[in-house]
Amino acid sequence: MKLASWNVNSLNMRLARLIDWLASNDPDILCLQETKIEDAKFPVAPIEAAGYQVFHAGQRTYNGVAILARRGLDVVDIVPGVDDFVDEQKRLIAATVAGIRVICAYVPNGQVVDSEKYRYKLTWCEAVGAHLKNALARHPLLIVAGDFNVAPDDRDVHDPALWAGQIMCSDAERAAFRSFLAAGLVDSFRLFDQAPKTFSWWDYRQLAFPKNCGLRIDHILLSTPLIDRCLSCRIDRNARKGQKPSDHAPILVELRDD
DNA sequence: ATGGCAATGTTTCATTGA
Numbered sequence: 001m002k003l004a005s006w007n008v009n010s011l012n013m014r015l016a017r018l019i020d021w022l023a024s025n026d027p028d029i030l031c032l033q034e035t036k037i038e039d040a041k042f043p044v045a046p047i048e049a050a051g052y053q054v055f056h057a058g059q060r061t062y063n064g065v066a067i068l069a070r071r072g073l074d075v076v077d078i079v080p081g082v083d084d085f086v087d088e089q090k091r092l093i094a095a096t097v098a099g100i101r102v103i104c105a106y107v108p109n110g111q112v113v114d115s116e117k118y119r120y121k122l123t124w125c126e127a128v129g130a131h132l133k134n135a136l137a138r139h140p141l142l143i144v145a146g147d148f149n150v151a152p153d154d155r156d157v158h159d160p161a162l163w164a165g166q167i168m169c170s171d172a173e174r175a176a177f178r179s180f181l182a183a184g185l186v187d188s189f190r191l192f193d194q195a196p197k198t199f200s201w202w203d204y205r206q207l208a209f210p211k212n213c214g215l216r217i218d219h220i221l222l223s224t225p226l227i228d229r230c231l232s233c234r235i236d237r238n239a240r241k242g243q244k245p246s247d248h249a250p251i252l253v254e255l256r257d258d
Numbered sequence: 259a260t261g262g263c264a265a266t267g268t269t270t271c272a273t274t275g276a
Contacts, residue, residue, distance in 0.1 A: 010265055036266075061266050109276055149276070168276065201276070204263035241260055
């Protein structure tokens with residue numbers, strides 16, 4: 001089974017690319033972030049025509065998450081939002097797909113360390129940490145995929161000195177990420193040997209992509225019973241190339257079927 | 259081989275992203 005996650009930075013702008021990517025990569029499940037579209041306007045028809053069921057929690061302009069599941073897969077218990085956390089922002093949706101609980105998350109950006117948005121980011125992460133503990137207690141087979149807006153350590157940063165203490169690299173953000181892992185999850189990317197300087201996001205400005213000035217901030221976390229089933233984890237850098245790319249590349253894992 | 263911000267709506271600038 002193949003599961004992927006992709007921050008598309010506007011589903012409307014990226015719809016043609018998404019359909020192409022689905023055809024080339026053939027994932028069973030795809031988690032999307034930053035759809036930036038309200039539910040009533042979600043492009044359900046072209047995604048269904050591409051062979052997928054889709055479950056979404058969106059809003060106008062900002063945020064928005066969705067889970068795509070190949071047609072025919074059993075999907076139950078679709079729940080948007082974070083447990084015990086009232087939030088206008090559509091940043092999390094969960095569904096059980098073919099017996100695996102899938103949580104699609106878009107962690108807040110945080111803008112600047114110690115800003116109001118930064119405090120919201122940390123508060124949101126704290127609530128999600130509790131949510132994940134609940135979810136793991138109920139669902140031993142759990143995947144958390146999304147844009148975490150945290151580079152877990154300096155290997156995940158093109159220039160660690162430049163980014164030291166900055167947004168996505170601050171101690172508190174990295175501690176929040178580690179707290180997700182402490183709940184009983186692993187970073188699937190680090191289960192495998194990876195090329196140095198592998199990133200998932202590059203700024204649109206200053207030739208960041210051709211110079212590979214990026215960060216690894218998109219992640220797929222697996223509960224411990226899924227570790228042995230994980231065959232690969234890679235980031236599809238090719239999706240960042242060409243005309244009108246998202247600033248994020250997709251990340252994919254392959255799981256052995258049991 | 260990649261490309262020099264992009265997307266949105268408040269629309270000809272401001273806001274946000276990361």
